[in-house]
Amino acid sequence: MASITRRALLRSGLLAGVAALAGCRGSETPSAVTTPTPTPTTTPLPSVFEDIGTEGNALVVRLVDDHTVSRLNLIAPDGTLFGSATIPTGATTARIEILDIEWGLASYDHYEPGQYTLVTVPESDADPVSVPVDLVPELRILDISQYRDGEWTADLAQIVVRIENVGTGPTWVSDFTYQDAPNWTVNNDYLRGPGLPSFAEPSNLDDILLPPGGQQTYVEGIGPLLFTSNDWDSCDIERDMTVIVGTAVGEPLEQTVRIKAGGEQTSVGLVNDFVCSRVAISPQPENAETGL
Incomplete structure (x- = not known):
């Protein structure tokens, strides 16, 4: 798994203007659960996150074992909701697709490069947690x-x-x-x-x-x-x-x-x-x- 580098990491705290989006609960089906390779960093992630990286065509997020997150929302640089993943009970890993090639339709989807924001939706009335994630290929x-x-x-x-x-x-x-x-x-x-x-x-x-x-x-x-x-x-x-x-x-x-x-x-x-x-x-x- 390719992990987000130090540039993409990581400050904890709430992000003004996205709390409402953090509470959005759409009808998407639960995301597939994988186990990404942990990424050592010198800058700590907010305590709910174990690791954030990319794998194939998806952003892969691993949460700590005792988390209370029911959903993850990925906010685009322009402030709109780009993608989300439902977290099944007991799961600690989620995938959010960020690009796709559809050979049969001769079409593709690719994220717009920039700084995104990953926001947790907690199961209870706890505050959401956000973290910036750079998605900029070079x-x-x-x-x-x-x-x-x-x-x-x-x-x-x-x-x-x-x-x-x-x-x-x-x-x-x-x-x-x-x-x-x-x-x-x-x-x-x-x-x-x-x-x-x-x-x-x-x-x-x-x-x-x-x-x-x-x-x-x-x-x-x-x-x-x-x-x-x-x-x-x-x-x-x-x-x-x-x-x-x-x-x-x-x-x-x-x-x-x-x-x-x-x-x-x-x-x-x-x-x-x-x-x-x-x-x-x-x-x-x-x-x-x-x-x-």
Whole structure:
């Protein structure tokens, strides 16, 4: 489980303006109960909370054993009720879904990044307890390299992009586009699309979701490193291209890299198309801060 970091923690006390929301009791069904990994912190949570973190597509909250909480409400940065979870008698763990991908409907829901407030609804007339929770993903490109694990020679035209989430909320990467790639058919201006993931790898939701502190590698299945003999006559090639990484929320990531092709030249696809067995990819100096 990825847990909310120190930035997301944690001051006790009541939050003005949300007490009424804390008392809302809707008709949602009880949330599934899981056991998240406890998170050690130097800043204590209010005594009713054992741990707050994220797991998959949900905020996971663990309460102390002797709590009197009947419900948890998650208040959005704009003060509206974002989500809630009923706490069954005797349960100490609850999940509040904060994002979702619906493949069949080609749609998705993603929380708006910002500081949320988790508010308890007690069983008795006791006062509610609130705690701020930061849900702000922050993605960083760590590495871009030639894809070498494909089943076919043509797969050498693809790239692998490794991305890290250094923020405090889960999210996902949606797609790639390129500028000045050798394969001119993949060069397009970035247009904010529906935000749905479209990759050859990974292909399942558990791996596509990028938790806080997590890393993942992505292969899109479209080959920017496909060369044509109309432009090059060998694998002695050096040029720059820009990789643009689409994200579910926020601005896309951009990284300009220098590609140096070498090794064996192999014809693939159409008569004039070929791949190179070795393509080194390195960042341009002005992009060194991305971590590449």
